[in-house]
Amino acid sequence: MRAIQLSRFGGPDVLEIVEVPKPGPQAGEVLVRVHAAGVNFFEVLMRADRYAVTPQLPMFLGVEATGIVEALGQGVDASLLGARVAAPLFASSRPFGGYADYVTIDASLAVPLPDALSFEDATALMVQGLTALHLSRQSPPSAKSVLVAAAAGGVGSLLVQLARRQGAGLVFAAAGSKAKLELALSLGADAAVDYSNADWPGRVREAAGGAGVDIVYDIVGGPLTAAALEALAPCGEVVFAALGRYALGAPEMETMIGRNQSLRGFALLPLLSADVLRASLSELFDLAAGGELVMTKGGSFPLDQASQAHRLLEERGATGKVVLIA
Template sequence: MRAIQLNRFGGPDILDVVEMPKPEPQAGEVLVRVHAAGVNFFEALMRADRYAVTPRLPLILGVEAAGIAEAIGQGVDAKLLGARVAAPLFASTHPFGGYADYVTIDAGLAVSLPDALSFEDATALMVQGLTALHLLRQSPPAGKSVLVGAAAGGVGSLLVQLAKRSGASTVIAAAGSRAKLDLAMSLGADAATDYGRTAWAAQVREVTGGVGVDIVYDTVGGAMTATALEALAPCGELVFAALGRYALSAAEMEAMIGRNQSLRGFALLPLLTPAGLRENLSELFQLAASAALVVTTGARFPIAQAGDAHRLLEDRRSTGKVVLVP
């Protein structure tokens, strides 16, 4: 089978296709023929050895895939054969391998897909969908004004919609181009601001009557964080997602104390259990299949062009989910 195996760290050009034996499902496992594999920004960081943890090499990248159950191991229900399934590898004991023609996963983690849901859309609802869902459960937006960073991205585009469904009074989308802001508005944002502009925090305060937002969901980090603080209301909450890079000064932290503002960290994996994973993914899949949740697929690349997919993400030119297909 074909796979994208990371043998050394470097730029997108090192992502070459290699041939290797098709894996065999062990007891309790299912073999999935991959029809779509999700591409995530943190995988680009891993490739360049800029992630929080240096992965051990060699490594087949990819933590989420969707496809057809083609073979099963001992003890697995035969009814799973031929089923359309999601393979949330990130929640398994072998959390990688999605950039390939085939992947194996514990059958207990394979989640059935509704017929109306595409394989590409299913990949967008795994890491990104669960992140958006749990961000809102950790910091509920009901009755509050919220700011969503990277609002046209994989997580942000879902956050905008789910925050509205959860009863947020005002959802303000922040993104880096007019096209991205238009996308966020089409998904239900009440207002939008370009965080490439110097005065965008003032614009957010204007939308909220000069008060600022109650919650900032910051999945971007960097320069956005300090400016987002200017748009945060007294007693507001700044939520840090795990992958953002944050550099708040001591003075900024002290100012937050004076305004009774709080910081909250967020990391997805510690919140997941096998039962909860299946239930939450099934909920997201059904919402998308019924068109109650719009999944934005930004770009589709053949597996041999995985480097181009990484380059798109690193250049911040993507909207929605980026996927690899056979």
């Protein structure tokens, strides 16, 4: 079978397509013929050795896939054969390998897909969907004013919708282009600001009645975090889920203390027991299948064009989820 291998760090062109043996399911596992695999920005960072943890090479990238169960390991329920499923590899004992024609995963982690939900859309609801859902659970937006950074991205576009669905008082979207702002507005944001304009925090404060917003969902990090503090109300909260791109120092923390503001960290995997994972994905899949969540598509690429998919993400050219079609 084909798989995308990373054997050295570098630009998108270091990704190479190789032939490897087709895996066989072990006891308790299923073999999934991959139809779609998600491409994530943290994988772009891994490829360039800019992630928080340097992975061991060689490795096969890809932490999420969807497809059809083609074979069963010993002890697996026979009804799973031929089922359309999501394979959240990131929650398994072998968290990589989704950029391939086949993957194996523990049968208890394979989540059935509604017939009305495409493989591509289901893929968009794994890492990004779970992140958006649990961000909104960690810091509920109900009756509060919230700011969603990167509001046209895979996580942000879903978080805008979930915040609106959960009764946020006001939803502000921050993004970096007119097209992305228009997308966020179409998904339910009340107002949108371009954070390439230096005065964007003041615009948010003004639109929020002068005091600022109650919650900032920060999935960007870096200089944006400090700027977002200017848009945060007294007693407000920054929820930080930005892949380790920290930029706050002692002056910013002192300001937050003086304004009774809080900084809350967010890490997805510790929140996901097997039961929580299955229930959360099933909830997202049902919402999407019923038309209550809209997935924004950033682009679909054949498996052998993984380097082009990485390049698109690296250049910030994608709006929504990027997937590989195996």
